[in-house]
Amino acid sequence: MGSQPEVVVVGAGIAGASTAFHLAERGASVTLLERSTPASGPSGRSGALSHAFYFMPELSQLARDGTSFLRTMPERIGQPSDFREVGLLWGFGEALAADVERTVERVRAEGTELETLTPEQMLELAPGFTADGLAVAMWEPTAGYADPAAATAGIVTAARERGATVRLNTPIARLVANGSRVTGVETRDGERIEAGTVVLATGPWTRPLLEEIGISLPLTMERHSIMALDVPDRAREVLPFTWCDDTLVHYARPDGEHRVLIGSWAGGGTGYRHPDVPRSEVTNPDVYQGSVSDREAAWVLELMVPRAPGLADLPLGRGWACVYDMSPDDAPVIGPVAGTEGLVVVAGSSGHGFKLGPAIGEQVARLVTTGEAPLLAPFSPDRFASGS
Numbered sequence: 501m502g503s504q505p506e507v508v509v510v511g512a513g514i515a516g517a518s519t520a521f522h523l524a525e526r527g528a529s530v531t532l533l534e535r536s537t538p539a540s541g542p543s544g545r546s547g548a549l550s551h552a553f554y555f556m557p558e559l560s561q562l563a564r565d566g567t568s569f570l571r572t573m574p575e576r577i578g579q580p581s582d583f584r585e586v587g588l589l590w591g592f593g594e595a596l597a598a599d600v601e602r603t604v605e606r607v608r609a610e611g612t613e614l615e616t617l618t619p620e621q622m623l624e625l626a627p628g629f630t631a632d633g634l635a636v637a638m639w640e641p642t643a644g645y646a647d648p649a650a651a652t653a654g655i656v657t658a659a660r661e662r663g664a665t666v667r668l669n670t671p672i673a674r675l676v677a678n679g680s681r682v683t684g685v686e687t688r689d690g691e692r693i694e695a696g697t698v699v700l701a702t703g704p705w706t707r708p709l710l711e712e713i714g715i716s717l718p719l720t721m722e723r724h725s726i727m728a729l730d731v732p733d734r735a736r737e738v739l740p741f742t743w744c745d746d747t748l749v750h751y752a753r754p755d756g757e758h759r760v761l762i763g764s765w766a767g768g769g770t771g772y773r774h775p776d777v778p779r780s781e782v783t784n785p786d787v788y789q790g791s792v793s794d795r796e797a798a799w800v801l802e803l804m805v806p807r808a809p810g811l812a813d814l815p816l817g818r819g820w821a822c823v824y825d826m827s828p829d830d831a832p833v834i835g836p837v838a839g840t841e842g843l844v845v846v847a848g849s850s851g852h853g854f855k856l857g858p859a860i861g862e863q864v865a866r867l868v869t870t871g872e873a874p875l876l877a878p879f880s881p882d883r884f885a886s887g888s
């Protein structure tokens with residue numbers, strides 16, 4: 501290589517790709533290193549539901565901006581994301597009703613069109629559904645889903661077009677540190693690449709890389725599955741919108757014209773488990789069951805059937821499972837680590853990270869080039885050590 505980059509970004513998932521893109525757009529000299537191909541980790545296997553509604557203000561602002569980026573990628577960066585603006589309907593029980601009302605007001609004031617619905621109003625939008633156990637619903641019409649692999653690859657292409665160096669099939673073996681300063685990375689081929697800042701966006705592979713330089717973060721991994729229903733030409737008829745169900749811990753969306761996808765958020769913060777389903781904790785992100793058995797698919801479907809009884813008799817298609825990295829509070833882990841210079845960690849997105857990714861990249865690029873990104877403050881890796 502010629503001159504050393506100012507910034508090395510490791511990992512071309514949605515977060516690393518976006519960070520490299522936004523750094524290049526800001527004129528920084530940036531090299532993006534990916535051990536395989538873009539979106540070869542969880543980013544490429546994401547459900548890719550994208551919306552602005554979150555209870556935590558910083559999360560919903562990142563989600564709003566990330567979703568907006570995904571929606572407007574063709575005009576914004578000349579790359580496809582295949583965003584389908586089908587809207588998001590989300591049902592909640594009594595315990596969260598007041599929080600939902602408040603959050604809808606706030607998110608609307610922050611610029612996203614959305615409204616609360618009574619269960620009766622919800623049923624007008626979703627005629628085949630039941631409203632059992634629901635006290636309120638939220639409707640966000642500009643939400644939807646993207647093609648996560650195409651979007652991530654598109655952002656990598658756009659980063660390259662803006663001057664980023666992109667090196668695929670280049671796994672890094674370790675971070676290189678001199679005292680308390682990270683000075684670069686070493687690839688598995690033994691090449692050393694120095695950089696003023698290393699952004700480590702390696703998803704579930706992050707923890708051991710940090711531990712080798714003495715940084716311990718409470719990142720864990722969970723396997724999550726998505727089952728599919730084969731409904732040729734009828735997907736939008738069966739499920740016209742994306743759906744989240746807070747009481748029955750599942751989400752669903754149409755997938756183009758021919759499939760409906762359903763996922764469970766059992767595990768994570770929910771504590772919900774099922775004896776027939778493989779344990780979701782994973783210790784090695786390269787070793788987990790990537791397929792979904794009919795038994796597991798049936799279990800995921802059972803979560804949704806009480807809400808949408810018409811799904812019960814539809815034929816099962818082929819789903820998939822993947823691992824993602826979790827933090828103890830289910831919020832991303834982003835920023836420098838106290839006592840270490842030259843390093844920014846971007847990990848722990850805990851099942852939300854696809855929609856957040858484009859905005860996380862923008863904020864991290866801002867942090868690296870200006871030293872400031874207030875929106876990222878609550879996600880500091882140091883919050884675990886300080887107990888905040």
Ligand SMILES: Cc1cc2nc3c(=O)[nH]c(=O)nc-3n(C[C@H](O)[C@H](O)[C@H](O)COP(=O)(O)OP(=O)(O)OC[C@H]3O[C@@H](n4cnc5c(N)ncnc54)[C@H](O)[C@@H]3O)c2cc1C
Pocket residue numbers: 510511512513514515516517533534535536537538539540541542543544545546547548549550670671672673701702703704705724725726763821822823824846847849850851852853854855856857
């Ligand atoms: C089944 C499932 C459903 C999901 N549904 C949604 C959803 O509906 N909405 C949503 O917003 N989010 C969803 N998510 C979560 C979302 O996909 C992730 O949070 C997000 O993709 C994480 O992106 P990332 O860039 O941080 O990490 P990753 O996608 O993990 O990318 C990390 C990259 O780093 C690379 N890498 C690792 N180690 C090295 C190394 N040593 N050297 C070089 N490169 C390396 C990997 O190959 C990988 O490409 C879902 C995830 C799964 C698995």
